Amino acid sequence: MTSILLWLVVLVLIAVLAVAGWYVWRTQAIARRAERLVPAQGKFVEIDGNRIHYVEEGEGRPILFVHGFGGTLHHFRHPLFGGRIPGYRLIAIDRPGAGYSTRAPGASAGLPAQAALIAKFIDKLGLERPLVVGHSLGGMITLTVALNHPEKICGIVLISALTRPREGIPPEMAPIYITSPLKRWLVANTVAIPAALKVAPQTLAYVFGPQETPQDYMTEGGGELGLRPGHFYNMVADLVSVGDDMPALAKRFEEIDMPAGMVFGTADKVLDWREHGETFAPCIKGLDFETVEGIGHHPQYWAREQVIALIRRVAEKAFAV
Template sequence: MRKALFSLLLIIATSCGVTDRQAGQTVAEAREAYPPEGRFLEIDGHRVHYVEKGSGPALVLIHGASGNLRDWTFDAVDRLSGRYRVIAFDRPGMGYTPRIDRDGASIYEQAALLSDAADQLGATRPIVLGHSYGGAVALAWATRHPSDLSALVLVSAASQTWDTDLPFFYRLTSGPLAAIANPAISAFAGEERVQDAIAGVFAPQPVPAGYADHIGAELALRPATLRENALQRASLKAEIARMVPQYPQLDLPVEMLHGDADTTVGLQIHSVPTARQIPNANLVVLPGIGHAAQHAAAAEMGAAIDRAAARAGLR
């Protein structure tokens, strides 16, 4: 499989002008089909894209890897805005928030940027909710900036180290061949592969009607976004390893949700040990639910947010 891929890349390299033009067209089409949904603010000259809706206690939503804030605007923002001031951010390098630097933004850099962005919006000490990779960013926010949030909600969150190596796809899209591979993937990724990837995230639950059309997967297939996403994923395990020893010092309400059918971020590897390490953590296991618990268990997520708000004295 890998030899075949390298052969394909060599062929593409000989016609890279065509590939670059096709990739550029794909990027332009993605921007036209999925324009920014929200507004922009600037933190020390760095633009941050966000959507804001509702009133009440501030609630910040942080999306996972290969995603953008459209994961939240599919239905969560509308659903939660009746009782919270909901703010969903595009993480650096994803959606319409530019990357921080060329090396891939660490979870700590992302947390600092989003914390400053929330503060600029007047969302002081919000409830911070992170899904999957976004859960690691939320934990970085809590461990590095504990006075800047009131409570933490972790949904299918990456929070511990794991045994497996970085998947080949991320090594390819972050490594020396990225300059060839990423435009090729952007230009020629088929609709079927995109749909299969979305279905894999939701499994064993079906993809909600309209989700694939709303999420804007094409935004994640832009060459620069492919590289940034891969660089972030490549450094995640080491960053989490440095963060885990700080969990026992967390002194705020922490609500955790995790499906026991999640094969992307395993419950027993991540949330079970994390819940033991954080003194104020409350873990709710969702029977039969996969990785997309923010959609498949929307009511349970809303209840977890309400518990966090009540425990923080915001309700």
């Protein structure tokens, strides 16, 4: 009887390992495909052990773009680059751990740490007080740069920006809110990527809705790059860390004294424009705040001309100063 139980345990272990092995193989296959479809297109610099990937175009005063949660630099390169904002030097980065950027072992994903890295990136490239444009979580990181490193930049533009601490974990984020680094690594390298691929249409409908997801988003928009274990691991690290710093930072918004603009879609499903935009607007004196009716979380795609016009207005004020 004992030998039978032992064999049953061995068979169960073999089955578990076989399933886990299949998920590891599938994850790596999806990741390799993503890198074939969307190869690195820019340059790299190393900052404090972080290898940062960035793209740039144009000449003139610098505008630096910081993408949001789960995104890549393509969230700006795709809709706004390509000669659409002439007269400026445009630079978009993959934040640490996103796209083709890597996060140094043990590096913090907290807002002050990410803002400090952007300040060092500005120094590394020799950018003369750029205008910083941030989307979603990148908007909150941009605000942190304005608070902690105001001497490095001349102004900010916020697109669908996270600006308020949230009570608890949003239901949409609960399945990936993994606080244990070990568990996060195990999930990232086994079940997370095949599962993400399976639910990708629903996820993109939520993020881009009520508009359609751009047809070439998975390639030109960099969507494929989110289907890699390292990207998932660091995305979750961002999610876990962001709530720790927001309450203290949100109390300091009135310290910001530089040209600033903000745009929100009134149909944003990810961040409510009233809570994160309308209520926030009085915090920054002279904020150029506008909404675009019926647009979701990515106005840089679906209200491109309004977003470009806002960037230009704030740039003219900021660079004049």
